[in-house]
Amino acid sequence: MFVLVEMVDTVRIPPWSFHRQLNEAIAEELNKKLANKVVYNVGLCVCLYDVTKLEDSFIFPGDGASHTKVHFRYVVFHPFLDEILVGKIKGCSAEGVHVSLGLFDDIIIPPESLQQPAKFDEAEQLWVWEYETDEGAHDLFMDRGEDIRFRVVDEVFIDTSPTGPSTEKEAPSAATAPPAGAEDSAPQKEAPYTLIVRILDIAIMSI
Amino acid sequence: MEVRDANAAMLSNYEVYQLLTDLKEKRKEMVKNKHSTGQQNLNTIMYETLKYLSKTPCAHQNPDTVKEFLTAMLPHKLTKAEKLQLFNHRPQTAVEIQLMVEESEERLTEEQIDELIQKVTDVLPGDPQKAGTMVLTENIRLDLPSRTLLKLQAKA
Numbered sequence: 001m002f003v004l005v006e007m008v009d010t011v012r013i014p015p016w017s018f019h020r021q022l023n024e025a026i027a028e029e030l031n032k033k034l035a036n037k038v039v040y041n042v043g044l045c046v047c048l049y050d051v052t053k054l055e056d057s058f059i060f061p062g063d064g065a066s067h068t069k070v071h072f073r074y075v076v077f078h079p080f081l082d083e084i085l086v087g088k089i090k091g092c093s094a095e096g097v098h099v100s101l102g103l104f105d106d107i108i109i110p111p112e113s114l115q116q117p118a119k120f121d122e123a124e125q126l127w128v129w130e131y132e133t134d135e136g137a138h139d140l141f142m143d144r145g146e147d148i149r150f151r152v153v154d155e156v157f158i159d160t161s162p163t164g165p166s167t168e169k170e171a172p173s174a175a176t177a178p179p180a181g182a183e184d185s186a187p188q189k190e191a192p193y194t195l196i197v198r199i200l201d202i203a204i205m206s207i
Numbered sequence: 208m209e210v211r212d213a214n215a216a217m218l219s220n221y222e223v224y225q226l227l228t229d230l231k232e233k234r235k236e237m238v239k240n241k242h243s244t245g246q247q248n249l250n251t252i253m254y255e256t257l258k259y260l261s262k263t264p265c266a267h268q269n270p271d272t273v274k275e276f277l278t279a280m281l282p283h284k285l286t287k288a289e290k291l292q293l294f295n296h297r298p299q300t301a302v303e304i305q306l307m308v309e310e311s312e313e314r315l316t317e318e319q320i321d322e323l324i325q326k327v328t329d330v331l332p333g334d335p336q337k338a339g340t341m342v343l344t345e346n347i348r349l350d351l352p353s354r355t356l357l358k359l360q361a362k363a
Contacts, residue, residue, distance in 0.1 A: 036248035
């Protein structure tokens with residue numbers, strides 16, 4: 001579930017922190033920068049593991065702070081393909097079942113990966129597995145808050161860095177008035193890191 | 208910022224749990240001097256991860272467990288990822304082992320699977336509270352939510 005990632009970065013220590021031990025100040029700055037953040041194509045950073053190398057600190061003209069190049073290792077949440085994990089069902093939508101691990105929320109089970117046949121119950125807003133036996137059909141619900149075991153099938157990284165201002169040419173008359181019916185006025189939040197998983201399909205053993 | 212190696216090493220849940228508990232202790236001592244507000248993200252992720260990991264088997268493990276487990280797993284020829292999964296999950300049934308070990312029907316016979324379960328149960332400490340209760344859920348699907356399990360049990 002967790003991996004160690006080796007990274008290199010230049011850490012800026014402001015002058016009011018000069019009284020602190022360099023190692024501590026650097027650890028705090030790195031945690032401030034990376035903890036609980038997703039790094040593109042790497043995963044969700046959890047906390048600093050250790051500092052492997054500290055290069056010389058420099059002070060540049062115009063800025064009183066010291067800049068130090070640091071080689072360090074960071075603990076990152078990045079489950080490998082086909083890993084088995086246990087999470088809680090957060091809710092269901094038409095896109096599938098949303099599962100949460102507490103520390104990481106963007107896990108989705110697409111409808112194709114649920115036990116077949118499955119249908120979405122609009123009234124309860126839950127996915128239901130219609131289980132056929134000799135005696136008749138049973139409806140098995142994916143309730144919220146239930147523990148669920150799943151296997152990681154795919155991961156999706158989206159680069160959510162801010163894009164520049166739009167360069168579309170607008171007619172001079174419309175330039176002053178705000179565009180009517182702007183669909184993109186509300187920024188759409190996309191999860192930078194999503195896990196696509198499949199529910200574990202084990203054949204039922206005799207009870 | 209530059210990423211030198213995105214996969215330098217795999218960490219078991221136990222190692223991360225140890226690291227976070229030590230970090231929490233150190234931070235508790237430091238907070239006595241001053242309270243920093245910039246560490247909210249770190250606090251959040253530490254709290255959530257500790258909450259999640261304390262419910263997994265890794266909360267009951269210690270450094271000797273790791274060594275014992277790895278030596279016990281030597282004769283079985285499992286890949287690193289499979290050993291890591293067994294260590295993190297502590298499977299109790301043959302079904303779980305089949306899920307974690309790839310192509311288990313070809314690589315492991317039934318006796319070997321039972322041997323694995325036995326070793327895992329012996330070497331890895333389980334939840335002391337649950338140890339007393341009987342394993343009644345052996346033959347029931349492990350991935351279903353409990354409402355469905357009750358229905359299945361009621362049916363039988």
